Amino acid sequence: xxxxxxxxxxxxxxxxxxxxxxxxxxxxxxxxxxxxxxxxxxxxxxxxxxxxxxxxxxxxxxxxxxxxxxxxxxxxxxxxxxxxxxxxxxxxxxxxxxxxxxxxxxxxxxxxxxxxxxxxxxxxxxxxxxxxxxxxxxxxxxxxxxxxxxxxxxxxxxxxxxxxxxxxxxxxxxxxxxxxxxxxxxxxxxxxxxxxxxxxxxxxxxxxxxxxxxxxxxxxxxxxxxxxxxxxxxxxxxxxxxxxxxxxxxxxxxxxxxxxxxxxxxxxxxxxxxxxxxxxxxxxxxxxxxxxxxxxxxxxxxxxxxxxxxxxxxxxxxxxxxxxxxxxxxxxxxxxxxxxxxxxxxxxxxxxxxxxxxxxxxxxxxxxxxxxxxxxxxxxxxxxxxxxxxxxxxxxxxxxxxxxxxxxxxxxxxxxxxxxxxxxxxxxxxxxxxxxxxxxxxxxxxxxxxxxxxxxxxxxxxxxxxxxxxxxxxxxxxxxxxxxxxxxxxxxxxxxxxxxxxxxxxxxxxxxxxxxxxxxxxxxxxxxxxxxxxxxxxxxxxxxxxxxxxxxxxxxxxxxxxxxxxx
Amino acid sequence: xxxxxxxxxxxxxxxxxxxxxxxxxxxxxxxxxxxxxxxxxxxxxxxxxxxxxxxxxxxxxxxxxxxxxxxxxxxxxxxxxxxxxxxxxxxxxxxxxxxxxxxxxxxxxxxxxxxxxxxxxxxxxxxxxxxxxxxxxxxxxxxxxxxxxxxxxxxxxx
Numbered sequence: 029x030x031x032x033x034x035x036x037x038x039x040x041x042x043x044x045x046x047x048x049x050x051x052x053x054x055x056x057x058x059x060x061x062x063x064x065x066x067x068x069x070x071x072x073x074x075x076x077x078x079x080x081x082x083x084x085x086x087x088x089x090x091x092x093x094x095x096x097x098x099x100x101x102x103x104x105x106x107x108x109x110x111x112x113x114x115x116x117x118x119x120x121x122x123x124x125x126x127x128x129x130x131x132x133x134x135x136x137x138x139x140x141x142x143x144x145x146x147x148x149x150x151x152x153x154x155x156x157x158x159x160x161x162x163x164x165x166x167x168x169x170x171x172x173x174x175x176x177x178x179x180x181x182x183x184x185x186x187x188x189x190x191x192x193x194x195x196x197x198x199x200x201x202x203x204x205x206x207x208x209x210x211x212x213x214x215x216x217x218x219x220x221x222x223x224x225x226x227x228x229x230x231x232x233x234x235x236x237x238x239x240x241x242x243x244x245x246x247x248x249x250x251x252x253x254x255x256x257x258x259x260x261x262x263x264x265x266x267x268x269x270x271x272x273x274x275x276x277x278x279x280x281x282x283x284x285x286x287x288x289x290x291x292x293x294x295x296x297x298x299x300x301x302x303x304x305x306x307x308x309x310x311x312x313x314x315x316x317x318x319x320x321x322x323x324x325x326x327x328x329x330x331x332x333x334x335x336x337x338x339x340x341x342x343x344x345x346x347x348x349x350x351x352x353x354x355x356x357x358x359x360x361x362x363x364x365x366x367x368x369x370x371x372x373x374x375x376x377x378x379x380x381x382x383x384x385x386x387x388x389x390x391x392x393x394x395x396x397x398x399x400x401x402x403x404x405x406x407x408x409x410x411x412x413x414x415x416x417x418x419x420x421x422x423x424x425x426x427x428x429x430x431x432x433x434x435x436x437x438x439x440x441x442x443x444x445x446x447x448x449x450x451x452x453x454x455x456x457x458x459x460x461x462x463x464x465x466x467x468x469x470x471x472x473x474x475x476x477x478x479x480x481x482x483x484x485x486x487x488x489x490x491x492x493x494x495x496x497x498x499x500x501x502x503x504x505x506x507x508x509x510x511x512x513x514x515x516x517x518x519x520x521x522x523x524x525x526x527x528x529x530x531x532x533x534x535x536x537x538x539x540x541x542x543x544x545x546x547x548x549x550x551x552x553x554x555x556x557x558x559x560x561x562x563x564x565x566x567x568x569x570x571x572x573x574x575x576x577x578x579x580x581x582x583x584x585x586x587x588x589x590x591x592x593x594x595x
Numbered sequence: 596x597x598x599x600x601x602x603x604x605x606x607x608x609x610x611x612x613x614x615x616x617x618x619x620x621x622x623x624x625x626x627x628x629x630x631x632x633x634x635x636x637x638x639x640x641x642x643x644x645x646x647x648x649x650x651x652x653x654x655x656x657x658x659x660x661x662x663x664x665x666x667x668x669x670x671x672x673x674x675x676x677x678x679x680x681x682x683x684x685x686x687x688x689x690x691x692x693x694x695x696x697x698x699x700x701x702x703x704x705x706x707x708x709x710x711x712x713x714x715x716x717x718x719x720x721x722x723x724x725x726x727x728x729x730x731x732x733x734x735x736x737x738x739x740x741x742x743x744x745x746x747x748x749x750x751x752x753x
Contacts, residue, residue, distance in 0.1 A: 036732045036739075037704045040685055044602065045705065047682040051597040055611055059618045376715075378644045379624050379637075388715045575627045 095410075358409040362419070364562070364590025368399035370425040373568070373581040374451055385577040390451040397426035397477065401586050405486070413492045415501070421484040423509065425582060427452065429476040429516075436465035446471055448518055450478050451580045453535030453573045455516045460529065471520060478516040478533055480572070480582075482509035488544060499558065501548035507566070510539045535576040541569045542583070550592065562588040596642050602689050602701050603646035617645040643706055647716055650698055688738050696731035703728050 374387035381387070403421030410416050429450050434457070436444045444467045445456035457473075458464070465471070488505020514533035543566070550560030568581035600610035600617070620641050628637055692700060698717060702708040703724075708716070710724040717724070 036735050039739075040689065040700075040735065041704050043682045043685045044598070044689070047598055047686065049598045049601055049686075051614060052607070052611055055597070055614055058611075059615050062615060062619050063622055378648065379620065379627060379641050381644070386712060386715065388712055 358407075358594065360407045360592050360594045362405040362407060362417075362590055362592045364401075364403060364405070364588040366401040366564075366586040366588040368401055368423070368425070368584045368586040370396045370399035370582065370584050372396070372451060373583065375571075375579040375581070377577050377579055380575070380577040385449055387451075387578050390578050393430040393432055394427050394451055397428045399423070399425040399584065401584070401588070403484075407490075407592065410489075415490045415492055415503075417488045417490055417503070417505070418486060421486055421507070422481065422512075423484060423584065424479060424481040425584070427478045427480075429473075429478065431472060431474045431476075433470050434473050436467055436469040436471075444469070446473075448473060448476065448516060448531075449577070450476075450516060450533070451573075451578050452478050452480055452514065452516075453533040453576050455531040455533050457518055457529050457531055459520055473518045473520060475519040475528075476516060478514070480514045480533070480536065481512045482540075483512050484509040484542075486544065488546070490546075490548065497552040499548075499550040499552065499560070501546075501550065501560075501562070503544075503546045503548065505544045505546070506569075507542050507544060508539055509542065511536055511572075535573045537570075537572055537574055540572045540582070542566045543569050546588075548588075556594050558592040558594075560590065560592065562590075564588055596638060598686075599639055599642050599705075600646065601686060602705065603643065603650070603697070605690055605694070605697075613642065613646050613649060616649070617642040620645060643702075647698070650694060651718065688735055691738070692731055692734060696727050696734060699724050699727040700731040700735075 374390055376387050401421055401423040403419055405417050405419035405421075408416045427450065434446045434448050437447045437456075443458075444465050445458050446465055446469075448455045448457050459471070484507045486505050486507035488503045488507075490501045490503030493500040493502075514536045515530055516533050517528055517530040519528045544564055546562050546564035548560055548562035550558045552558045564584075564586045566584040566586065568583055570581075571579040572582045573580050596617070597610060597614055600613040601607065604610040604613055617638075621638050624641075628634065689697060689700065699713055702713045702716065703710070710721045710728075713719075713724045714721040719727075
């Protein structure tokens with residue numbers, strides 16, 4: 029029975045294999061029509077795909093530009109003094125006489141005014157009456173919505189002097205008054221403990237008042253100073269950053285200066301106006317803590333007349349600098365190495381897959397070998413907790429192929445060569461020894477392997493979650509991987525000396541894309557250096573090969589271990 | 596190619612549709628042909644894959660057809676019966692096979708696939724593939740024998 033059934037196979041094969049049936053007459057016309065429609069549809073599809081891509085690209089560029097314009101501003105966290113302020117000895121010398129001299133801060137020295145940075149428009153003018161010197165007008169800087177929320181703080185510079193500044197408007201809030209009172213009681217003590225380099229103010233200056241108008245009602249400004257009738261206005265605060273940088277210090281003059289404006293390179297590119305009535309040594313106003321009310325420190329004493337204080341020294345002398353947002357605009361460099369677990373997803377090509385050349389055969393014959401990655405990444409803080417990461421990553425994956433029989437076919441050069449197929453692609457092998465193969469010859473390939481290497485350019489977004497020194501960074505990204513080499517090596521036992529032949533793998537694409545999901549954990553060793561580990565899953569979005577019986581998606585599970593250095 | 600399509604289809608009309616679809620694929624993917632092996636082999640493979648795709652999208656693969664198997668009889672003149680069968684008649688027999696059997700039989704006998712590969716291509720288990728092939732053979736054998744009996748009866752009463 030079994031024999032009979034096998035005979036059925038042979039019977040039908042013999043009868044039908046060579047049997048030809050003529051195609052119906054209308055078949056070619058139908059194919060022609062369908063082909064035209066299909067081509068038209070393909071062109072249409074391609075066009076729409078291109079259009080969609082162009083639109084996406086435009087949106088990306090637009091959003092990028094918008095981000096750069098409105099969120100990432102030049103001069104972020106820079107100090108006003110670094111760019112716009114120059115304190116020269118000569119100019120300072122003119123202020124040695126605190127009663128009459130002028131000191132120049134910035135560029136404009138005319139009429140006793142000090143211009144620090146760029147000039148800005150001014151709104152309504154206010155008049156301040158305080159201490160001895162009265163009628164010191166100050167121009168009110170208009171800083172958008174915040175301009176209506178001005179509050180003022182008047183501070184007596186020493187407890188011995190009853191010099192609370194009088195302002196016509198706005199009225200002090202309860203918080204402001206508290207701050208003022210606190211300052212009244214502490215300033216004297218502070219000045220009694222001045223370091224040697226900090227000269228105390230003279231008596232005259234101690235009688236003077238300082239008025240700071242802060243645009244942010246939620247952040248009253250406490251001031252310790254010894255200037256007389258100082259009015260510091262502006263310092264508009266929007267966003268998170270150092271709203272008082274714009275008014276970090278002023279300079280002393282021997283006489284009243286009216287209506288000066290200061291423009292800083294504030295985060296929001298709004299004019300941060302510092303309008304002062306300065307009679308005395310300069311004041312340094314620094315926020316003591318990020319996001320908390322600023323304090324005018326008594327480093328101003330260092331500006332006493334006749335002293336030359338360079339910008340750098342001033343910066344160094346600043347007791348407390350505003351803390352930056354943890355990662356915003358911060359740049360760091362990561363170096364890592366990673367052992368990978370590589371795995372592939374195989375899909376049969378509808379047109380090219382066939383017996384012995386399909387995904388089942390590939391899965392049966394191949395298994396993944398060693399794989400590793402190494403790279404350098406640059407991290408850039410987009411916001412306080414979002415980091416953009418990019419760089420270069422080298423990846424290599426080895427595939428071990430079981431022994432199999434390979435057949436000689438006409439190769440690319442026209443001669444018969446053994447065709448070695450693997451999931452990555454195919455290669456043509458010509459043994460160095462032994463007779464040249466003829467088409468149809470077979471040989472047993474032993475101990476074969478293929479190694480493919482890529483250099484990838486990843487772009488990923490990572491969220492930073494920080495708890496003390498410990499950072500957790502989940503992230504997602506995309507990467508374009510460029511083929512650097514694809515080689516297969518095959519050993520032939522049947523040939524003398526177990527000949528091993530290496531050849532390039534054809535059918536590999538020059539580039540493929542993958543998407544990644546990662547969860548990094550870092551430990552900050554110090555402010556500069558962090559070490560960490562990052563498990564990452566990289567899934568191929570496109571195949572690594574083309575025109576092959578099996579389409580291969582190369583995936584990795586990698587364990588990146590490395591070091592990050594803050595630049 | 597039309598013959599290949601006929602073997603994988605139930606009717607001439609269906610074969611024509613497979614042929615049409617297959618040739619459109621051939622023209623669309625002509626650049627993928629690597630000049631290896633014969634062009635005819637490549638086109639044939641595309642036709643077979645087209646037929647498979649069509650089959651996968653239309654019919655469930657686990658169709659079980661009850662065969663009214665005749666009692667095993669000694670076939671004295673089996674070779675005569677076979678000799679009298681024309682290729683057209685044999686093709687018709689293959690076309691009459693239930694779709695699941697037809698696919699497995701064609702892939703195994705004419706295209707040279709192994710059961711594991713057939714199972715993967717058709718989305719069935721290897722055991723199902725073997726079983727379908729066995730049933731297809733029995734079905735065809737019965738058909739041949741029936742044809743032979745009819746012929747003998749015809750001879751008797753003519």
